[in-house]
Amino acid sequence: MKCRELMHLDNTGHQGINSIFSKAHSADWDIDRDVDWSTPVEPGDSLVDHEWTAFGRTQTFKALPENVRHYVTRRGLGRVLNILQVGESVAQDICAKLALKLRHEDHRNAAVAQAMDEARHHLAYVRFIEKMGEEPEDIDAFTEDMFDQLLATEDPRRMIAFEQFFLESMAMNIFEGIHDHATNPLLRDILRFITRDESRHMGFGVLYLADWMKEASPEERIAFAQSWLPRILFTVTDRPGPLMARQIVRRIDEAGHPDAAKLAPALLREQQELNEQDHALLLSGQKPSHLLKSARNVGLLAPEITDALGVSDHPLVHAANQTEGPPAPA
Numbered sequence: 530m531k532c533r534e535l536m537h538l539d540n541t542g543h544q545g546i547n548s549i550f551s552k553a554h555s556a557d558w559d560i561d562r563d564v565d566w567s568t569p570v571e572p573g574d575s576l577v578d579h580e581w582t583a584f585g586r587t588q589t590f591k592a593l594p595e596n597v598r599h600y601v602t603r604r605g606l607g608r609v610l611n612i613l614q615v616g617e618s619v620a621q622d623i624c625a626k627l628a629l630k631l632r633h634e635d636h637r638n639a640a641v642a643q644a645m646d647e648a649r650h651h652l653a654y655v656r657f658i659e660k661m662g663e664e665p666e667d668i669d670a671f672t673e674d675m676f677d678q679l680l681a682t683e684d685p686r687r688m689i690a691f692e693q694f695f696l697e698s699m700a701m702n703i704f705e706g707i708h709d710h711a712t713n714p715l716l717r718d719i720l721r722f723i724t725r726d727e728s729r730h731m732g733f734g735v736l737y738l739a740d741w742m743k744e745a746s747p748e749e750r751i752a753f754a755q756s757w758l759p760r761i762l763f764t765v766t767d768r769p770g771p772l773m774a775r776q777i778v779r780r781i782d783e784a785g786h787p788d789a790a791k792l793a794p795a796l797l798r799e800q801q802e803l804n805e806q807d808h809a810l811l812l813s814g815q816k817p818s819h820l821l822k823s824a825r826n827v828g829l830l831a832p833e834i835t836d837a838l839g840v841s842d843h844p845l846v847h848a849a850n851q852t853e854g855p856p857a858p859a
């Protein structure tokens with residue numbers, strides 16, 4: 530990079546993308562002043578209600594002693610917060626790289642503003658985990674591999690598609706879930722602020738890609754959709770199954786409950802019914818998915834694309850196309 534190349538940086542003039550940088554300032558929050566870190570995080574408190582945790586809504590789980598339910602829920606929360614804290618550092622790396630790779634002023638500004646947000650999110654999660662006072666479970670191999678793939682990405686459009694569009698849209702439902710179920714006020718406050726920031730980040734991904742789609746050739750659009758839409762359709766229908774059941778049973782066992790393994794078939798059977806109910810809510814639009822909405826807003830669900838990919842009759846494509854309204858970065 531030479532000074533000459535920075536002398537007259539082009540701005541795309543995209544109003545939405547330019548406004549993301551302004552909003553990063555007007556909607557800014559201070560990690561020390563705006564959050565009350567003196568709020569206690571009591572040992573043994575589940576910190577979110579039990580319904581938040583996988584299998585937490587099954588009758589079998591509800592019948593467990595309270596201390597077991599607390600333990601299982603808290604360990605599940607710790608595991609997710611640990612994934613989130615490292616995910617924030619990954620996002621910070623991606624944004625730092627993007628700031629160097631993107632050549633338009635407004636794109637660079639959005640990336641730099643996001644890098645600062647991600648640094649603050651990382652700090653917030655790490656501080657909260659410290660207050661929990663226990664070593665969280667390690668992150669799983671699948672998530673670690675996904676983060677490694679993202680970190681190895683060099684093409685800026687793919688980086689934005691992976692981080693801001695795919696991962697942050699997916700994570701929005703996770704943030705909202707923790708926020709809505711949090712019983713600890715500090716956790717709820719942190720998640721409220723973070724969700725507001727993340728909505729801007731997701732907004733950048735959607736606006737950037739929607740803009741690119743307008744300029745791209747039909748072949749490029751279809752190739753791009755091919756690399757993301759099948760993954761999106763899989764992700765939004767992915768629900769707690771045998772793998773997650775093994776984790777829950779292990780935690781029930783750690784909590785000292787006798788014969789934890791014997792609970793697995795009932796947990797799975799009851800969860801399957803809940804999964805079907807959740808799927809029906811998704812299809813009816815009563816429990817929407819940010820990921821699907823982002824896919825639609827980028828233009829991945831346009832007829833030319835869904836026809837080319839052979840998913841025009843997919844019930845989720847119908848459901849997403851029925852929901853109204855453009856993305857609204859906070």
Ligand SMILES: [Fe+2]
Pocket residue numbers: 617620646647650727
């Ligand atoms: Fe973040």
Ligand SMILES: [Fe+2]
Pocket residue numbers: 620647697726727730
């Ligand atoms: Fe983010």
